[in-house]
Amino acid sequence: QQQVKQSPQSLIVQKGGISIINCAYENTAFDYFPWYQQFPGKGPALLIAIRPDVSEKKEGRFTISFNKSAKQFSLHIMDSQPGDSATYFCAASVKYGNKLVFGAGTILRVKS
């Protein structure tokens, strides 16, 4: 019940296209859903996060869509660029500042 399932494992998108990564969870107590971007040999960096009281949050080219009833959330990267090529992790946590449960990660490659 603590798992966060992430798909796909890898994704290849053409430059300018839309990258979509999906996550699903079971624990209805989760109330914080961040997305992290990680480049090889670096620590993860927070991209965008959402709480379940909103269905969508947009920051620049990055959008989180959240479906509380389906217990799913997704990351959309608009106008994908080669510099977006990285590994993306979704995560979830219960309560404020608590430990995160991570998805397995998605390796994104944007072809120029």
Next chain:
Amino acid sequence: GAVVSQHPSWVICKSGTSVKIECRSLDFQATTMFWYRQFPKQSLMLMATSNEGSKATYEQGVEKDKFLINHASLTLSTLTVTSAHPEDSSFYICSASAPGQGLGETQYFGPGTRLLVL
């Protein structure tokens, strides 16, 4: 704001020796710090959670006597890998959170430390 540093970024040691990794929050006071390890092409695995001035809480399967965690101040936590063996070779990443300090509820991650045990 919300910068977390780790030192060293790379360490190579001989089997049987101990290695200490430092994690610092540079511009905020971290009430809670987390330690993760990450194997190649895998996700982050939480090892332990530490709060300043108290004992760390270890995840199931993580040997607390092998991975010693000290959170001596609100800006510093250390992870010591004792009697390291080749199977301990991994990427160790810390993160810090500071609820109630205007940084939201997120965790801010350090750049990671690559440990290679020969």
